[in-house]
Amino acid sequence: MNTKQYFIETYRSQLDVVGLVAIENPYPYNPLIEGLDVLVLVVRESGANETTQHVCQHGKRTMVRTFDTGRLEQWIAGRSGSVIQWMVRGEILMERDNYLTNIREQLMLFPDIMREQKRFAEFSGFLRTYLQAKQDLEDNHILDAHSHVMAALHHWAHIVLIEEGHHPELTVWKQIRRVHPGVYKLYEELTASPESLEQRVRLVMLACEFTVMNKMKSCCSLLFEAFSSRQEPWTICELQNYPPIHELHIDLSLIVQNLVKRAYVREVAVMPANGDPDVMELRYLLTAI
Structure with missing residues (x-):
């Protein structure tokens, strides 16, 4: 039984497995699968523990990475380059309800x-x-x-x-x-x-x-979209929680401060909730054109 068939048989009967992907390594030291021969991704239903295992079968070293659907979608939303390559290049060994196929088609589009x-x-x-x-x-x-x-x-x-x-x-x-x-x-x-x-x-x-x-300005279109969606100034926390942004790993404060320096955005000092006049909260608003 070859490696791929072994994993198909191993996980076929596990009802919480929604997808199985294999990425083979045709080149030595390929960082895409961290130097092993095969990477197998086991995608389980939400709530599953995230684990990593190294196994050897017929001389092939395999990394088995297990995670749930929420983690996969979080990685994709955060634009993890490795995960995108896994999903685009990997061979789908099994899946439920075309879950992985739909993700791949979304990424390809x-x-x-x-x-x-x-x-x-x-x-x-x-x-x-x-x-x-x-x-x-x-x-x-x-x-x-x-x-x-x-x-x-x-x-x-x-x-x-x-x-x-x-x-x-x-x-x-x-x-x-x-x-x-x-x-x-x-x-x-x-x-x-x-x-x-x-x-x-x-x-x-x-x-x-x-x-x-x-x-x-063009690269920060998501921020400008947020600013344009309401007239009230935004706190940095509100911007971080804006739906298209909140999953991204970015230096949002650094970006906002540079938008202020470039006069795209202006700071607005607001009385904090505790009413302390000595410490004003900074919020941000689009500069009027």
Whole structure:
């Protein structure tokens, strides 16, 4: 009995299993399945414990990851790159009510809301690493600046791919070379230019600065959608709990403060609930155009 058939037979009779996915590893050290030969995903009904197990059968090392439907949907909502690759590339061994097939079709279609969420999350990473690189340069920490600007460029590449309707792959630079040669050229400039390391970093930082200025509004469309949905100012907590945003792992405070600096959003000081006039609560509102 081969590995896939073994797992099908093992889980077929377990009534709380809603899906089984297998991802084989054709390349050594592939991080998609963390260096093993096979990854098997066991998706159970809501409430199941999340576990990881390593097993060996007929010389094949297999990782078995078990989680429930809520966890899977949370990962997808948070735009976990690995999970998306698992769902898109994996072989569905068994499923109930087309549950995994429907998820795969949704991911392949890359609907607008998913695209906006993924772009927003990548912009958050871009902004954080770009600003850290900027601080590193001011502190004359050139190697750290290089590391952070490389990370910023990686997020930028993801943003471009998302805007073109692609899910970013693990081999992002091979992918971006086909889709957007201009961003790939910056990557080459940062990694292979004969100029000094500091000169390379500063050149790419200038391009990043231009991108921050020009992409901020479009990448933050979910935030602008929230601001436009009511006239009252928003607390940072209310923005974090806005439905299209609350599952995302982003630096929301950092983004909002930069929107304030760019005059897209303005701060409003409000008397707190306890009535203390010495400590005002900051809330946020779209700047009147």
